[in-house]
Amino acid sequence: MQLKTVENYQDMSMVACSIIMEKVKQLESPVLGLATGSTPEGLYKQLIEQYKQDNVSFQNVKTFNLDEYVGLTKQNKQSYDYYMRENLFSHIDIDLANTYLPNGASADLDQECIDYEARIKQAGGIDIQVLGIGLNGHIGFNEPGTNFSSRTHIIDLAESTRTANARFFDSLEEVPEQAITMGVDTIMDSKEILLLVSGEKKAEAVSRMLEGEISEEFPASILQKHPHVTVVGDKAALSLL
Ligand code: GLP
Numbered sequence: 021m022q023l024k025t026v027e028n029y030q031d032m033s034m035v036a037c038s039i040i041m042e043k044v045k046q047l048e049s050p051v052l053g054l055a056t057g058s059t060p061e062g063l064y065k066q067l068i069e070q071y072k073q074d075n076v077s078f079q080n081v082k083t084f085n086l087d088e089y090v091g092l093t094k095q096n097k098q099s100y101d102y103y104m105r106e107n108l109f110s111h112i113d114i115d116l117a118n119t120y121l122p123n124g125a126s127a128d129l130d131q132e133c134i135d136y137e138a139r140i141k142q143a144g145g146i147d148i149q150v151l152g153i154g155l156n157g158h159i160g161f162n163e164p165g166t167n168f169s170s171r172t173h174i175i176d177l178a179e180s181t182r183t184a185n186a187r188f189f190d191s192l193e194e195v196p197e198q199a200i201t202m203g204v205d206t207i208m209d210s211k212e213i214l215l216l217v218s219g220e221k222k223a224e225a226v227s228r229m230l231e232g233e234i235s236e237e238f239p240a241s242i243l244q245k246h247p248h249v250t251v252v253g254d255k256a257a258l259s260l261l
Contacts, residue, residue: 021230021243022250025258029218033062035252036150036216040067041076043148043212051140052083053149053207054108055160056100059216060150064108071112078114082143084136086151086160086207088124090174090198098189099124122172122200129200133172137206149210153217153225156180157238161201164237170203204239213246217253226253227260 026032040063044050054060070076085100092099101121109119120139126132140146151159156178162170163178175198182195189195207213217226229240230251243249 021246023230023258023261024250024252026252026254028254029062032216032218032252032254033066036060036063036214037066037070039214039250039252040148040150041070044076044078044081047147049080049082049144051143051145051147052081053146053202053210054083054085054104055150055152056085056087056103057152059152059218061107063150063216067108068111078112081114082118083114083120084140084143084146084202085119085121086149087199087201088122089196090124090129090200091196093125094123098194122202124196124200129174133174133200136172136200136202140202140206146210148212148214149207151207151213151215151243153215153222153229153240154181155184155221155225157225157228157240159204159207159240159243161199162204162207162239164239166204166236166239168204168208168236168239168242171206172200172202175199175201204242208242208246211248213243213249215240215243215249215251217251217257219254220256220259222253222257223260226251226257230261 088100094101122136123132156164161175186192186195228238232241234241234244
């Protein structure tokens with residue numbers, strides 16, 4: 021596990037951007053695993069900026085997102101599908117047909133999980149997966165207690181996660197109760213992982229992830245076993261290490 025300590029959120033985003041750009045330039049048909057939430061917004065802004073300056077193209081890139089809320093359609097402004105178009109895809113030269121998110125509005129969610137796994141496999145697997153971390157140690161939407169051998173599945177969101185994410189909705193009641201997420205094992209299959217973390221609020225989670233016991237009660241702790249993880253964090257987030 022490689023740890024890169026940076027000054028602040030802006031620097032975290034810039035370092036992450038250069039790691040992703042390097043990967044995109046190096047590979048013929050790169051497959052990126054992407055995340056949502058507040059943490060990667062700065063990374064996406066930087067990537068857009070680099071694209072506008074002609075420093076990178078996404079024409080040959082495929083992307084797979086970690087997760088999506090159950091019951092929200094692509095048109096719903098709170099869906100992760102919408103978030104990705106707003107924050108990245110609409111501003112770069114990626115072919116939208118090469119961008120994949122689980123369909124949380126599918127009539128057959130179990131089949132959707134199977135199909136999502138198959139699509140990742142067909143693309144040759146994920147070259148680099150961007151991750152954030154939830155306060156309770158969730159990665160994607162794999163909440164505490166999720167089996168380490170899980171593949172893409174439906175999960176009941178923890179109340180603490182719904183509360184943390186309520187800031188994106190008009191009220192807590194509107195936050196869906198379930199999500200569809202890549203499993204822990206799906207994430208661990210990525211060839212490389214780039215975990216981003218910023219702010220004092222995340223410090224305890226980061227310390228448990230890196231120095232705590234490896235346990236399904238704290239899903240991110242499994243990353244200690246992944247052969248190629250880079251953590252880019254600001255001083256505040258890494259302050260308890
Ligand atoms: C969300 C997402 C995760 C994200 C995490 C942290 O619920 N499902 O993929 O990494 O929680 O979010 P944030 O970056 O907003 O703190």
